[in-house]
Amino acid sequence: MKKMFFVVSILFSQFYICDGQTRDNATNQVESVKVEYMSKELNLTPDESKKFWPVYNQYFAEVKQAKKDHPNDEVAFEEKVVEIRKKYKGNFKGILSNDTRVNKVFVSEKNLRDILKKELQDRQRRKKYPGIRQSPTRKIKN
Numbered sequence: 001m002k003k004m005f006f007v008v009s010i011l012f013s014q015f016y017i018c019d020g021q022t023r024d025n026a027t028n029q030v031e032s033v034k035v036e037y038m039s040k041e042l043n044l045t046p047d048e049s050k051k052f053w054p055v056y057n058q059y060f061a062e063v064k065q066a067k068k069d070h071p072n073d074e075v076a077f078e079e080k081v082v083e084i085r086k087k088y089k090g091n092f093k094g095i096l097s098n099d100t101r102v103n104k105v106f107v108s109e110k111n112l113r114d115i116l117k118k119e120l121q122d123r124q125r126r127k128k129y130p131g132i133r134q135s136p137t138r139k140i141k142n
Contacts, residue, residue: 034112038105038109041104041108041111042096042105042108051095055095059084059088062084085106
């Protein structure tokens, strides 16, 4: 996990260096990180990957739409997400073959979201306080 966190941190440092690039490029980089992270966490084979990503992208689009439909109602949004997850659980199980791996889709997605959120907060803090390079919780121990 430390190695994966280190890799994700390195990838995000590219965002900091390339701050002047377009938003589309940043979105593509985040998408690349997501694909790499989820593929590694789920141990996707090439065949599983070909089947998984179209289904996952469709699932993710529905979750995004639910967020747009319920921007100020967190409870309604969460209820909709649960419905969407139930709907896609069978699709993911058909690709990943067991419930443990299917549940790991949702856990890994949350973990990645937390990592991205923390990275964004760190960047905002570094921008506000340029002398700060790394948060104490992110120091890598040897």
